[in-house]
Amino acid sequence: EPATPIYKRILLKLSGEALMGDDAFGINQATIERMVGEVADVVAKGVEVAVVIGGGNIFRGVAGGSAGMDRATADYMGMLATVMNALALADAMNKQGLTARVMSAIGIEQVVEPYVRPKALQYLEEGKVVVFAAGTGNPFFTTDTAAALRGAEIGAELVLKATKVDGVYTADPMKDPTATRYTHLTFDEAMTQNLGIMDATAFALCRDQKLPIKVFSIVKPGALGRVVCGADEGTLVHA
Numbered sequence: 001e002p003a004t005p006i007y008k009r010i011l012l013k014l015s016g017e018a019l020m021g022d023d024a025f026g027i028n029q030a031t032i033e034r035m036v037g038e039v040a041d042v043v044a045k046g047v048e049v050a051v052v053i054g055g056g057n058i059f060r061g062v063a064g065g066s067a068g069m070d071r072a073t074a075d076y077m078g079m080l081a082t083v084m085n086a087l088a089l090a091d092a093m094n095k096q097g098l099t100a101r102v103m104s105a106i107g108i109e110q111v112v113e114p115y116v117r118p119k120a121l122q123y124l125e126e127g128k129v130v131v132f133a134a135g136t137g138n139p140f141f142t143t144d145t146a147a148a149l150r151g152a153e154i155g156a157e158l159v160l161k162a163t164k165v166d167g168v169y170t171a172d173p174m175k176d177p178t179a180t181r182y183t184h185l186t187f188d189e190a191m192t193q194n195l196g197i198m199d200a201t202a203f204a205l206c207r208d209q210k211l212p213i214k215v216f217s218i219v220k221p222g223a224l225g226r227v228v229c230g231a232d233e234g235t236l237v238h239a
């Protein structure tokens with residue numbers, strides 16, 4: 001099994017739901033600690049790690065919108081939800097011996113510092129884990145798009161999209177036992193086959209910037225560590 005990282009700097013996208021574990025809502029402490037353990041493992045391997053955290057375990061703008069709320073207002077609530085997750089994540093990171101810094105795309109300075117690109121780069125160079133909160137800072141976007149955006153900004157070599165399924169499959173593996181996993185795909189293949197790797201804005205940004213995306217399972221123990229070492233696990237989407 002390969003044990004040497006092939007990436008120097010990565011951007012990990014964690015959905016809010018990844019923090020729920022088997023709970024129906026919110027943050028499961030054991031789950032968050034396990035996930036941080038995975039991050040600590042790759043940091044120990046010398047990889048610079050930035051994280052974009054979602055908020056879907058707490059609030060999603062679309063849900064508020066369809067319930068009758070003003071969509072932009074609902075999206076700001078969603079962004080605030082990601083700040084809560086970022087605080088929990090950074091807290092767990094610090095407790096496990098990492099040095100985490102949360103940077104928010106919206107001004108909320110009594111709680112976390114604002115996103116300033118050169119500062120984020122400095123933290124990464126110092127081996128700190130940077131947790132990007134509040135998505136892109138704009139309503140009508142998603143944290144997947146924030147992952148693509150921040151990934152491109154910090155010069156990450158790979159965006160890691162953590163999911164419950166181990167990569168992209170020819171069909172839904174939960175429903176179709178004959179479904180097979182794509183080991184790798186080009187952006188064009190993913191697009192023509194309508195595989196829905198990330199939302200369209202996020203996907204277009206990665207494609208334009210030739211920023212590869214690895215879809216992998218965060219549920220599988222050690223997967224993150226193996227993926228940064230180039231293991232054939234999950235699905236790599238590349239130019």
Ligand code: UDP
Nearest residue numbers: 016054055056061075078079135136142143
């Ligand atoms: N959001 C937003 N702009 C952004 C990122 C997020 O308005 O740039 C809001 C949006 O309402 C979204 C919520 O924050 O539903 C939570 O983010 P997301 O749904 O991407 O979280 P995830 O699905 O990854 O948990």
